[in-house]
Amino acid sequence: MTMTERAVPPRASALARALRSPWLGVALLLGAITAGHYLTDPSQAVGHDLFRRLYYLPIVWAAFTGGLVAGVATALVATVAYVPHAFLMPHHLDPAGTTDKVLEIILYFGVGALAGLLVDRERRARRRAERSRLERLAAEQDAARLQGLVQLTRGLAHEVRNPLGSIHGAIEILASATPDAGPAREMAAIAQRETTRLSRVLDDFLAFARPRDPELTPFDPAHAVDHVVALQQDAAAAAGIGLTADVEPGLSCVGDVDQVIQVLLNLVKNALAATPSDGRIEVRATAAAAGVRFEVADTGAGVPDGLGASIYDPYVTGREGGSGLGLSVAALLVSQQGGLLAHEARPGGGTVFRFALPAAAEVHHG
Template identity: 30%
Template sequence: MVDTLRAEKPYRIGIIGDKSSLVPFWELFANLGNERVLGQLGLVALALHDKAPVGERFSATLNLPVHAGWRDMLAAHPELNMVIETTGQQPLIQDLRLGLPPTVSLVERAAASFFLRLLSSDQMWVACKVDLMHTQTLLKNVIDQLKEEIVLTDRNGLVLDCNKALMDRLGVSKSEVTGRHVRDVFHLPETPSGNDNGGVSPLEQALATLQPSEATLPQVDDNGRMHYVREYFYPILDDAGAVTSLLCIRRDITNRTQMELRLQQSERLASIGEMSTYIAHEIRNPLFAISGFANQLLREAQDEKAREKLGIIVAESRRLDGILKSILTFARPSESAPGLADINGIVRDTMDLMGMACENQSIQPILALTKDIPLVKADPELIKQCLINLVKNAVEAMPSGGLLTVRTGLAPSHVILEVEDTGVGIPPEMRDKVFSPFFSTKGKGSGLGLAMIKKVLDDLGGTVDLTSIPGEGTRVSLLLPPHLAVAKAEATG
């Protein structure tokens, strides 16, 4: 029975009536939209009761042949299997019931009006559905092209939908993201620190204030690299002002933040350089006199306690002079001698020099040197000093011993020199400060080691890359410009 009901039967329909009844009836057909819909209905011909010449067209839109009566219409169109009566006149209906053959179904005016209105509603629904699907596809394509990660959640923060950027970063499908809390997919901490909302999560702030909230959060990826992300939370409210859902956007602003930090550091270094040069020169003159007189008194003193105190003065004077030299070296432009540096040779010489310090702290040095790497266009002494500073930092980060790996390699446009330790690592909140002058995590020294390295690399046209995972270790990579063959050709030409 079900299959019989579902079976498609082609209908060939004739309409019976007069002009007064067909005009409002035809308006229902016109409201259905277009000729495609009329073709689906299977309209074939008209039969009029009032006077009308045979073969006349009822109207320009109703392009159907007109017959003088329904019997003429059936004779001219034997394929008809349904007629629709539009007048509602009982004599005509009775005549049709008695005269129509069994193969032709009769649909009276009331039933026809009902089904036509139903069809009109169905066509409108289909049109709306098509428009909605088109709009939905367009919106999805636009959102999926954005680099920002976009997530729609319910009022409890559970993911309802997301765009392609988020799925690509997580490496999962949408079904695996749906239902998870936005904290999991955005890696939001329960009690964030270091953001610009006073330590309050922007998610909680948006829910509490019912206002958009945003914050910049530092995050460390699985490889120990620092990222800065800007996260936005927009509560979506109903008419009563209650939160129904949340629109969450996550944008990686690491490159922009790095450029801003470099600009700030350049301005800070310029001011520090001018001030440091002036102060160092002013201090060195009286320091020279203090050190000279202290040395003379030390040679002449006979009392052991006096000699001990004078020795402290001389030692501290020398230490202060060393700090002043570091400040002056940092403040002045790098006066590196032009030359070519053999990175592998510098690593071997430096590790021979630092081997005793590693052995004393139970540190195992590992050299992973790549053969046949090009020379570096730089002063070998400057590169050696940078490497010594990095090795010293690594040794100090492993007071209980560990592994110290120095490796070299070749990138598409740089020679790589890396120093990696298995020490305590650097906390995320200190990651931005390690290249700042006079900043130290060890409580001693001038804090100019990494700042000097960065300055040297900037002058050479290279870069410094730092990755660190607290409790696992730190890796500092120097990307140095290679000596190109074209440079040699130009020089000899």
């Protein structure tokens, strides 16, 4: 601290904030208008009309500062301050007619409520716009971070894929030459299963590392939803899980239908892995603001605590044995089409993943 600087005492700082508060201005204006009413001679009808209407200034000011509650509360304060002079003081009564004064009081509340409602609505719209901006910024940052892993993933996948195919083929040859029973045949079967699993993981790596540019065309959302449900119906039935499609009629959107199918397929596979027997999974397409919203809702255990938005990061998984790329690939494919993949917990348990695509003028049936 220099010689010219001085610490501001907390009490002085609080006083400075209070003096800058708009509520002090509202209170002073209310007091000044009320004093004008009470100090003006009852014979001065024009002056009383003026002061009666000046109450709208602090009411609107309060509504613009604090919204609906503040506007109505200030109208109530103005009414309480004005009523004695309007109706209860015969020796110093506002000379206006009773009907005029009652209507004026009603208008105080009407103006306060209307101005407050408009301000609250505008603030909610601004908050929604800010949330959308932050979500979009986060999505762009995630996409930029993902690009840093693309080259590494692509190179590793190609380096491993060819020798893995050779190993799998060699194991098949050895298994065919091994007796049907015995530990050698059992070990060969285990090796075959593991190389098959690794091959699927590599497929996920490659899908993440080299996504093609989307071909945006109009399509019927029912085509994508029904196709994915049909593909996974047997797996769901084997796990004792109900898998259903729910598509609002007459929908049409613009996107890459193959990539949308891939996104929904990844989401349904994740839901199947997270949902216990007797659970339910719903794949939905419904109308949204200027577009179509796709949802995959399950009754599973939900996203593990602590993961949050990081669940879309590559190699982050909430279940044992997962590659951590299914949601990353889905988020990347949705982002390429101008959408944003998001999720939230269901009230009764489970998770809903959703994204939206813009509407199209007509449905093209494939």
